[in-house]
Amino acid sequence: MAATGKDFGLETHGNGQNEEIGHWDPVETVSRDELVDLQSERLRWQVERCFRSSLLYRRKLEEAGAEPGDIRFPEDLLRIPVVTKEELRADQEASPPFGSFTVAPQDDWREVHPSTGTTGQPVNTIWTGTDVLTITDFTARTLVQAGVRPGDVFQNAFAYGLWVAGMSCHYAAAKLGCLVVPTGAAVSSDKQIEFLLTAGSTALCATPSYALHIGEVLAAHGISPDQLSLRVGLFGGEPGAENPATRTAIESALGLSAHDYYGLAEVGPTFASECEAKDGLHFAEDHVLVEALDPVSQAPVAEGELGVLVFTHLTREGTPVLRYWSNDYARLSREPCACGRTHVRAVSGIVGRHDDLIIFKGAKFYPSQVEKVVRSCADLSSEFRIEIERRDEEGVAASCTVVAERAGEFDAAVEADLRRALRAELGVGVAVRLEGLGSLERTTFKAKRIVLR
Numbered sequence: 001m002a003a004t005g006k007d008f009g010l011e012t013h014g015n016g017q018n019e020e021i022g023h024w025d026p027v028e029t030v031s032r033d034e035l036v037d038l039q040s041e042r043l044r045w046q047v048e049r050c051f052r053s054s055l056l057y058r059r060k061l062e063e064a065g066a067e068p069g070d071i072r073f074p075e076d077l078l079r080i081p082v083v084t085k086e087e088l089r090a091d092q093e094a095s096p097p098f099g100s101f102t103v104a105p106q107d108d109w110r111e112v113h114p115s116t117g118t119t120g121q122p123v124n125t126i127w128t129g130t131d132v133l134t135i136t137d138f139t140a141r142t143l144v145q146a147g148v149r150p151g152d153v154f155q156n157a158f159a160y161g162l163w164v165a166g167m168s169c170h171y172a173a174a175k176l177g178c179l180v181v182p183t184g185a186a187v188s189s190d191k192q193i194e195f196l197l198t199a200g201s202t203a204l205c206a207t208p209s210y211a212l213h214i215g216e217v218l219a220a221h222g223i224s225p226d227q228l229s230l231r232v233g234l235f236g237g238e239p240g241a242e243n244p245a246t247r248t249a250i251e252s253a254l255g256l257s258a259h260d261y262y263g264l265a266e267v268g269p270t271f272a273s274e275c276e277a278k279d280g281l282h283f284a285e286d287h288v289l290v291e292a293l294d295p296v297s298q299a300p301v302a303e304g305e306l307g308v309l310v311f312t313h314l315t316r317e318g319t320p321v322l323r324y325w326s327n328d329y330a331r332l333s334r335e336p337c338a339c340g341r342t343h344v345r346a347v348s349g350i351v352g353r354h355d356d357l358i359i360f361k362g363a364k365f366y367p368s369q370v371e372k373v374v375r376s377c378a379d380l381s382s383e384f385r386i387e388i389e390r391r392d393e394e395g396v397a398a399s400c401t402v403v404a405e406r407a408g409e410f411d412a413a414v415e416a417d418l419r420r421a422l423r424a425e426l427g428v429g430v431a432v433r434l435e436g437l438g439s440l441e442r443t444t445f446k447a448k449r450i451v452l453r
């Protein structure tokens with residue numbers, strides 16, 4: 001009988017946190033050779049079960065002439081074809097309701113979570129009971145990695161319900177031994193602040209844009225961050241926390257140490273966080289294999305080069321993915337980290353999503369670059385939009401206007417400075433429009449930065 005997740009001892013870690021070094025699981029610091037051996041064993045198990053039980057993966061492997069028994073790691077990984085979200089969506093439409101990429105028997109299914117994409121039908125992922133335990137365990141690891149500890153009062157302002165990260169962070173913080181304050185993202189910022197004060201929350205999870213909004217409301221009420229008990233925060237769901245200007249803005253508004261947090265519905269939920277060295281997102285590489293590939297040739301890029309992140313589930317039972325093409329760009333490093341962890345890092349976080357790439361007058365840039373400029377400017381609020389006109393399939397825009405908010409009185413020099421700084425960062429001149437403070441809508445979930453005209 002093939003190995004199951006249980007055979008890997010997945011249900012047994014979790015109490016292994018080492019208070020002294022602040023690690024949750026001894027696997028975080030094993031040598032790269034030991035890690036590769038573990039990944040190799042788990043990949044073999046996963047490819048075999050996908051071949052046996054998923055029509056989608058069996059067809060893809062057969063078309064590529066890859067027999068599961070031949071796949072050795074790392075040398076044969078590239079023989080497994082990549083899979084895209086579009087393929088999963090088409091497969092799900094052809095074989096409703098959950099597609100032919102489910103692998104575990106239906107009796108084992110415990111939770112369903114759709115992706116939160118803005119286009120097309122969401123792709124459903126299914127967690128088995130073992131998946132729930134495994135996800136809880138490695139999510140607890142990501143929290144400890146960022147500095148959350150047993151006894152923390154953990155305010156979870158990630159959206160609950162269908163969105164994956166609210167549930168997983170809740171389970172993980174409870175397992176870690178925190179008091180969870182499950183505010184979610186549906187309550188007002190006033191309510192968040194009320195709980196920050198009354199519960200004495202010491203740790204916070206939120207999207208970076210929501211964290212900034214809570215900070216704005218705090219300031220508007222004249223409440224100093226010193227009146228809060230916050231010590232540490234994990235900010236994910238959208239890029240931002242790794243951006244130095246955004247990190248500083250969140251840290252000074254809320255009086256905590258801000259850590260970048262990353263996940264994807266189809267893969268995660270959240271399986272990478274910054275450690276206390278804040279030198280990139282550490283992935284839980286014993287559960288998810290991470291590659292960075294050239295967007296055109298699909299060949300691996302050199303270490304440190306920008307590539308598309310591609311993920312393979314090593315332990316997921318319900319709806320595992322083999323070489324899932326994420327469309328997220330990052331630079332990977334396997335160099336030793338100051339924290340002692342050996343698992344791969346996305347240095348400087350996620351640079352951008354392919355879907356968000358803007359091509360304007362021959363220049364290519366991401367909303368994160370506009371964010372960096374806007375949030376470095378003391379005369380502007382942290383909120384912004386990028387208005388794009390007639391964007392075609394390749395992302396080429398006919399016009400591009402950055403809309404930002406003045407933090408103070410009208411001053412013509414602010415607009416000229418912003419225009420100059422954007423030209424220097426983006427490599428192209430874009431139009432700029434400044435509006436009054438509070439004129440752009442705030443969000444409690446993922447901020448939508450690009451507006452199509």
Ligand SMILES: [Zn+2]
Pocket residue numbers: 275276277278279282337338339340341
């Ligand atoms: Zn580290």
